[in-house]
Amino acid sequence: MLKKLQAIGLCMVLTILSGCWSSRELTDMAIATALGIDKEGDRIKxxxxxxxxxxxxxQSFTSRTAVTTFTTTGDTLFESLRRLTTLTPRKLYLSHIRIIIFGEEYAKQGIADSLDFISRDHEMRTDFHFAIARGYGAQDIVNILTPIEKIPANKIFSTLESSQDFWAPTKVVQLDELISSMTSKGKEAVLTELLILGDLNKGSNIENVQSVPSYTSIKSSGLGVFHNEKLVGWLDENESRGFNMITDNVHDTVGVVPCGNKGNLTIEAYKNSTEMKGSIRGDTPNITVNFTAEANLADISCTIDFTKQKTIKKYEEKLAEEAKNVMKDSLEKARDLEADIFGFGELLSKSNPKKWKKIEEEWANIFVNDLNVDFKADVNIRRTGTTTQPFLDNISKKKQEE
Amino acid sequence: MKKKFWSFTGKYKKKTAKPNQDQLQTSSQHQQPLLGMLQDDVKYIQSSMGSSADFETRFFQIGTDFPVEAAIIYIDGLVDKNFVHNFIMETLMVDIRTTDQGQNPHEVKDILTQLKSRSLAASDVTEVMDYKSVFEQILSGNTVLLLNGFMKGLAISSPGYDSRNIEEPSSQTVVRGPKEGFTEVLKTNTSLIRRRIKNPNLWIESRKIGQTSNTEVAVCYINGIANDDIVQEVNRRLDNINIDGILESGYIEELIQDETFTPFPTLYNTERPDSICAGLLEGRVAILVDGTPFALLAPTVFIHYFQATEDYYQRSDIGSLMRLLRFLCFFLALLTPSAYIALTTFHQEMIPTPLLISLAAQREGVPFPAFFEALMMEITFEILREAGTRMPRAVGSAISIVGALVLGQAAVEAGIVSSAMVIVVSLTAISSFVTPAFNMTISIRILRFGFMTLAAVFGLIGIILGLIIMILHLTSLRSFGVPYLAPMGPFITSDQKDTLLRLPFWKMRERQKLINKKNVVRENTPSPKPPGNKN
Amino acid sequence: MFKAFSVLLGAGLVFILDYRSLKANKKWDRRVYIVIFAISLGVWMLYIFNVQFPYVIQVVEKIYNPIFDSFNQKLEQKQSFRVH
Amino acid sequence: MIEKGKIDARQFTILVVMYTLGTSIIAIPSTTASYAQENAWITVLLTSLIGLLIVFLLNQVNKINHHKNIFELFEYVFGKWVGKGITVFFLLFVFIVAGKNLRQIGDFMTTHVLVETPIQVIMLIFVLTSLYGVKLGLEVISRTGEIFFPYAFFSLVLMIIFVAPQAEFKNIQPIMVNNTEGAFLTIFPTLGTPYFELVVFLAILPYVNRIGPGKKSFYIGVGIGSLLLFAVTLMSLLVLGPDFSARNVYPTYILGKKISGVQFLERIEILVAIAWFFTIFFKITINFYVLSLGMSHLFNLKTTKVLSTPLAFLLIIAGLYLAPNLIAYQNFLAHDLAPFAGTFGILLPFILILTARLRKINKKKKKRRKNKRF
Known part of the structure; x- marks a missing residue:
């Protein structure tokens, strides 16, 4: 028994003497939430x-801001992050990063060099999002304070998530998807853009969150298109929506078509799915994109008779046509940018691996010129909301009677 | 060497191990037979006991025509005085005079037998031949009758000492269930068991342990259900005990357990008779010690400490949930502080961002590292708990006020500890008292500090390695030959019905496998069916 | 030097604690124990003083490479991120 | 018999499952995906089928004499001195395998969990825990296995279930079109760990209390283990994609990071990692135990635990001097482990059976001759 006591004592002494290599106290670390990466000359900022x-x-808040930013430059991402210790009072902790933003200039020169660090470092997880600051440096976006969400990075993160869920044009991209679409031969990457609305300088001031309307805010609407690791262009809101429709990335979105004489009919498409089929007949690759949506009527501002099956049919077709156009626009834009962001090549490589081998090298050219893409769309209106017939008709009648 | 508890005839068998020199001398002197000279005998006995203040002798004569010199010896306070007066003194001094007139007691060949069989209206009368047994008898609260000219005496059972009434056990309370608890008197305790198991197969063997204290220890089991090997092993280990005195069953526990160096208790103790009876019915062996309300049960397995008797009194689903809750609390009590240390100093990536921010905000300004903070608070709590137990009742409330203020508010407001730490410590404290058996709580508390150290050095990995070591240790333990982690490691499928869950009685048809090897079927009630459904 | 000293100290402690458990065993057992312990300590000392052993896998590689080289070459051809 | 404990068939199954998963569960997805890309799951499936064949072979070895462990069999079949010689080499193999496992867990911890902690310390605490288990004996190890198995098993299964919604079947398409040859070639290196290493169970198999169920449980154990390996590889391909799986050193850990179901179920990859610690711990402990057992047979010692303490410290050195760096180690896993382990894990049992058969035939012939004479 004495022997065992000694053994345990020995172990205790050893553990205490050996110290705690990997431990770090909460008070010793600076929790990073967003990372902005820009280019400054040859160096990374x-x-x-x-x-x-x-x-x-x-319990007690002072008037200090909820977040602070630090900026530094270095030859590589890791070097500049480590150099930050000369500025920050504590060591940076990267596991809780919500978003990584690339500046437009930097993205145009290629983002691959920073992605390696991001995937290699053990503190980095894979659950954060990527975005590109359009027209600005990433630094500008990271510096902006946001209302409601105290931590701006959280704001951007949740904006991206909710707009992907309820509004089609954005797309959240995580690390593994980004890397695999960059390395894949038949696919190019896209990243969400972030825009700054309002006065840039006021945005980083605490006044920005102290007034009821914010002076400056961050918005996300379109997508940035990459060719390999370089940013080559932008899709606008509509084209982005087309992109998401083609790649089956629409959860819930809104469709608008004109109706009657004047006015619009708006639907909420809630069950969207897209099926892509690829085949290579002879030497011409062929892609069929089949988009189906189930929708509810959301908003009608014209006078039509919605009690008739025929009317519904008519508008279903109109909506389908609209959807096709949106997708076509998106494809045209992608062809302009010479970037197969839809993964058509990858699709062909899965379905016709042998023929794909032959056209693999030529793919960029084929995508722009020879590829034949058929769009099909099918929209079904299932429900009409809580009311059936719009009352606008009655209002106009009343007007006439008066 | 088996003897029945109720008759105190058995001779105290000498210990196998050598007693020390002094004891040897006196005991050999006491081994001498009675002289038969009343005055000398009494004088010897009196002087042997150092003429103690509570030693009482009464000389008198039996019979009128041919009086016999007689004396009764007893210890004041151990005997029921009324009994001695009414049934011994009165019989011998008054009744004999009226009934046995004309008889010459000296002519009656065996006056002692006569007295025993005809006169003494006491239920338990035995003969004593030597000093040793005289001491034994009077010290057990019996009255010894010595007659002049006879080389033996009669011991009349007349115990009647003041004792605590049967009360509700304070260490293990129940909402539903019997509220009787054991008392300090062995006979009361055995009667409490007898009253619950009315079966001749309930065997109670008694022996005296302790060279000096001669404490009575009873081994209790149900013949035919209990495993004979275990009964024998219990007896063997009890016989091997050579100690001066036994004051509580804790002495026995420590002296007969399988593994001495372990934080885990390998013998179950309880002051609830129903708990003991449940153990006996499962085939365990109970060890009752005179002078303490805590009885022991052997063999014991780990899960035994998480099974309260109330599990069986409530419906089975409630019992099962309570049991699962207790296991959860076991882990909470064991691991909460260490997990907190590991998470906040090693694995911050595991904490959700908002919680991390909140924790970081709380820790802002706390001058100590998390480990030290936790250690400090845990030790403070232990001090408070110990103070609360040992303090006189009157100042108890003061302790709780100070404790609440120290632990709760002041320390947090002063910025010495974070409020999260207070939550952790209180959660740990509450959880540790959920375990129905108090001695398991103690081992949890000891181990907790080990886990905290491991967590501070290696984070969760340290905790996991600690758990592995703990389980390795637990599986290596045995209680009277039964693996300590029994129905889980080794895994015994049929015993799972009463391990983590308690299934309805009509499902638990068999007794625990490893404890009970013969007579396995426990009950055979058909599973209840709704009445009226006759086809 | 400090490292070597602490390893020696540790070894001494371990020896004292562990050797005791062997007392009941045969003489031969204890002799084997001491030899293996000495080897273990020796190897540790070499490690502390940075004496370069050949790495285990290099030895294994030397033995097996002649036979399996062609197979491994073939396998490497199939590496997904082979640098051309 | 040096080991007096007996374990039952279920405990043996659990030990086999733990051993099969052991280090392989973090290593296999990466190695197979890097050579077989999207067909890696087929490789793992085929490998596990071959693994069952290996179990058949090992059971045949055990059939030579049910009551003798492999060290006793060596002496029984080859004679005392040749047997001892082979025992030395076999122990060297077990020693290296145990060191390799230790190194692997050390590498994993210093990469992902305890980055600043010296690898020696991590190895030390692991080996000390194992040492405690080895000192307590086979019965205690296998009972502890029973306690931890449910956690290890269910957390892996739950991980697979939780990441399943993120699976994309296009990641493994086209099936068996590209790089078919690679998928088949990868079988051999994949066999190296754990299937060729299973031979150490020949030292434990005789201690299963009933022989028949013991053999069956060997199949079941390898079966369950292989199924989990297959499921994890498949999921890592489906969720992370072949490229990302191959690129990561420990893709299974990244897979754990992908768990996101309900809000609070995020960031729990360490809980999954803990499940592998259990399996790896048991793998190290079994190897270490067999090593101690073998040493005791080699030197005719009284108990298995005599030499375990000095061996524990030797194991750390073996782990440290296994490979200069991670790259070399991974190359070793892909190129040289399989032939090395194969020599002991398949060639040796084969020779053992062959020799035994030949000798038995001789004995029978001798008997016949004797019979003829009379």
Whole structure:
């Protein structure tokens, strides 16, 4: 028994003497939430958004801001992050990063060099999103304070998630998807754009969150298109929506078609799915995109008779046509940019691996010129909301009677 | 060497191990037979006991025509005085005079037998031949009658000492279930068991343990259900005990357990008779010690500590849920502080961002590392708990007020500890008292500090390695030959019905496999069916 | 030097604690134990003083490479991110 | 018999499952995906079928004499001195395998979990825990296995279920079109760990209390283990894609990071990692135990635990001097482990059976001759 006591004592002494290599106290680390990466000459400029914990939780808040940013430059991403320790009071902790933003200039020169660090570092997880600052540097976006969400990175993160869920034009991209679409031969990457609305300089001031309308806000609407690791162009809102429709990335969206004499009919398409089929007949690759949606009527601002099956049929067709056009526009834009963002090549490589081998090298050219893409769309209106017939008709009648 | 508890005839068998020199001398002197000279005998006995203040002798004469010199010896306070007066003194001094007139007691060949069989209206009368047994008898609260000219005496059972009434057990309370608890008197305790199991197969063997204290220890089991090997093993280990005195069953527990170096208890103790009876019915062996309300049960397995008797009194689904809750609390009590340390100092990526921010905000300004903070708070809590137990009742409330203020508010407001830490400590404290058996709680508390150290050095990995070591240790333990982690490691499928869950009685048809090897079927009630459904 | 000293100290402690458990065993057992312990300590000392052993896998490689080289070459052809 | 404990068939199954999963569960998806790309799951499936064949072979070895462990069999079949010689080489193999496992867990921890902690310390705490198990004996190890198995098993299964919604079947398409040859070639290196290493169970098999169920449980154990390996590989291909799986050193851990079901079920990859610690711990402990057992047979010692303490410290050195760096180690896993382990894991049992058959035939012939004489 004495022997065992000694053994345990020995173990205790050893563990205590050996110290705690990997431990770090919460008070010793700066929790980073957003990372902005820009180019400055040949060097990489990194802006980190760091949480100021006592301003985010607890009982007494002071007038200090909820986050702070630090900027530094270095030859590589890792070097500049480490150089940040000369600025930050504590060591950066990267596991809780919500979003990584690339500046437009930097994205145009290629983002591959920073992606390697991001995938290699053990602190980095894979559950954050990527975005590109359109027209600005990433630093500018990271610096902006946002209302409601105290931590701007969280705001951007949840904006991206909710707009993907309820509004079609954006897309959240995570690390593994980004890397695999960059390395895949038959696919190009896209990343969401972020825009700054309003006055850039006021945005980073605490006044921005102290007034009822914010002076500056961050918006996300379109997509940035990559060719390999370089940003080559932008899809606008409508084209982005087309892109998402083709790649089956629409959860819930809104469709508008003109109706009657004047006015619009708006539907909420809630069950969208797209099926892509690829085949190579002879030497011409062929892609069929079949889009189906189930929709509810959401908003009618014209006078039509919606009690008739025929009317519904008519508008279903109109909506389908509209959907096809949107998808076609998107494809045209992608062809202009010479980037197969839809993964048509990858699709062909899965369905016709042998023939794909032959056209693999030529693919960029084939995508732009020879590829034959058929769009099919099918929209079904299932329900009409809580009312059936619009009352606008009655209002106009009343007007006439008066 | 088996003897029945109710008759105190058995001789105290000498211990196998050598007693020390002094004891040897006196005991050999006491082994001498009675002289038969009343005055000398009494004088010897009195002087042997150092003329103690509570030693009482009463000389008198039996019979009138041919009086016999007689004396009764007893210890004041151990005997029921009324009994001695009414049934011994009165019989011998008054009744004999009226009934046995004309008889010459000296002519009656065996006056002792006569007295025993005809006169003494006491239920338990035995003969004593030597000093040793005289001491034994009077010290057990019996009255010894010595007659002049006879080389033996009679021991009349007349115990009647003041004792605590049967009360509700304070260490294990129930909402539903019997509220009787054991008392300090062995006979009361055995009667409490007898009253619950009315079966001749309930065997109670008694022996005296302790060279000096001569404490009575009873081994209790149901013949035919209990495993004979285990009964024998219990007896063997009890016989091997050579100690000066036994004051509580804890002495026995420590002296007969399989593995001495372990934080886990390998013998179950309880002051609830129903708990003991349940154990006996499962085939366990109970060890009752005179002078303490805590009885022992052997063999014991780990899960036994998480099974309260109330599980069986409530409906089975409630019992099962309560049991699962207790296991959860076991892990909470064991691991909460260490998990907190591991998460906040090693694995911050595991904490959801909002929670991390909140924790970081709380820790802002706390001057100590998380490990030290946790250690400090845990030790403070242990101090408070210990103070609460040992303090006189009157100041108990003061402790709780100070404790609440120290642990709760002041420390947090002063920024010495974070409020999350207070939550962790209180959760741990509450969880640790959910376990129905208090001695398991103690082992959890000891191990908790080990886990905290491991967590501070290696994070979760340390905790996991600690758990592996703990389970390795637990599986290596045995209680009277039964693997300590029995129905789980080794896994016994049929015993799972009463392990983590308690299934309805009509499902638990068999007794636990490893404890009980013969007579496995426990009950055979058909599973209940709704009445009226006759086809 | 400090490392070597602490390893020696540790080894001494381990030896004292562990050797005791062997007392009941045969003489031969204890002799084997001491030899293996000495080997273990020796290897540790070599490690502390940075004496370069050949790495285990290099030895294994030397033995097996002649036979399996062609197979491995073939396998490497199938590596997904082979640098051309 | 040096080991006096007996384990039952279920405990043996659990030990086999733990051993099969062991280090393979974090290594296999990466190695197979890098050579067989999207067909890696087929490779793992075929490998596990071959694995069952290996179990058949090992059971045949056990059939030579049910009551003798492999070290006793060596002496029984080859004679005392040749047997001892082979025992030395076999122990060297077990020693290297145990060191390899130790190194693997050390590498994993210093990569993902305890980055700043020296690898020696991680190896030390693991080996000390194992040492405690080995000292307590086979019965205790296998009972502890029973306690931890449910956690290890269910957390892996749950991980597979939770990441399943993110599976994309296009990641493994086209099936068996590209790089078919690679998929078949990869079978051999994949066999190296764990299937060729299963031979160590020949030292434990005789201690299963009933021989028949023991053999059956060997199949079941390898079957369950292989199924989990297959499922994890498949999921890692489906969710992460072949390229990302191949690129990561420990794709299974990244797979754990992908778990996101309900809000609070995120960020729990370490809980999955803990499940592998259990399996790896048991793998190290079994190897270490067999090593101690073998040493005791080699030197005719009284108990298995005599040499375990010095061996524990030797194992750390073996782990440290296994490979100069991670790249070399991965190359070793892909190129040289399979032939090395194969020599002991399949060639040796084969020779053992062959020799036994030949000798038995001789004995029978001798008997016949004797019979004829009379």
């Amino acid at each position: 990194v802006t980190v958004q760091v949480i100021n914990p006592s301003e985010n939780a607890g």
